[in-house]
Amino acid sequence: MRRAYQTLAGLVLGLAANAYGGTLVVHVDDGHGHPADSAVVTLESPGGDAAAAAATHTIDQRDETFIPYVEVMRPGEQVVFRNSDNTRHQVYSFSELKRFEYVLRPGTSSPPLTIDGSGIIAVGCNIHDEMITYLFVTSAPARVTGKDGNARFEGLASGSYQLRVWHPQLSPATRALGWKRSSRREVPTRRSRPT
Numbered sequence: 001m002r003r004a005y006q007t008l009a010g011l012v013l014g015l016a017a018n019a020y021g022g023t024l025v026v027h028v029d030d031g032h033g034h035p036a037d038s039a040v041v042t043l044e045s046p047g048g049d050a051a052a053a054a055a056t057h058t059i060d061q062r063d064e065t066f067i068p069y070v071e072v073m074r075p076g077e078q079v080v081f082r083n084s085d086n087t088r089h090q091v092y093s094f095s096e097l098k099r100f101e102y103v104l105r106p107g108t109s110s111p112p113l114t115i116d117g118s119g120i121i122a123v124g125c126n127i128h129d130e131m132i133t134y135l136f137v138t139s140a141p142a143r144v145t146g147k148d149g150n151a152r153f154e155g156l157a158s159g160s161y162q163l164r165v166w167h168p169q170l171s172p173a174t175r176a177l178g179w180k181r182s183s184r185r186e187v188p189t190r191r192s193r194p195t
């Protein structure tokens, strides 16, 4: 299965905040009115990084496709690459943040790889050129949009945030966000050009 790549001029960010339980829902579209999935929405705030237990993330390989396409991680967490195909994969990255290469026979996994520092790691396969996945490493609260283009932040603390949107094929977007957890007000969807 191949992902349809689109080259698009820019990202239009629609932002809708719903009041239920202090959940912020950020909607991302591709600038042509279609929801953009696999976009990373990050909420940066001064000293606002949420502590979390270190996790191990698994990137699977099925039908010569990395799953998921985009994975959010925190610095210090680990990633494992699993080969669920009946063919061999050769997973690698030349990124500044982390360089590695693993030959994975069918049914095997890489050893856990610890990622230090923040940034974006593009991972490919030396055997199948079209295979690609992105590890988005950040200490800020971050979510990946689903097929509906929505990213949900549960129980978000009140405060001022810098909202950033990143997507592999779209221009990044950023905007300031003031969030009041107790707000019952429905914020209408607004659109802003990427900055």
Ligand SMILES: [Cu+2]
Binding pocket: 064, 088, 089, 090, 125, 126, 127, 128, 131
């Ligand atoms: Cu491969």
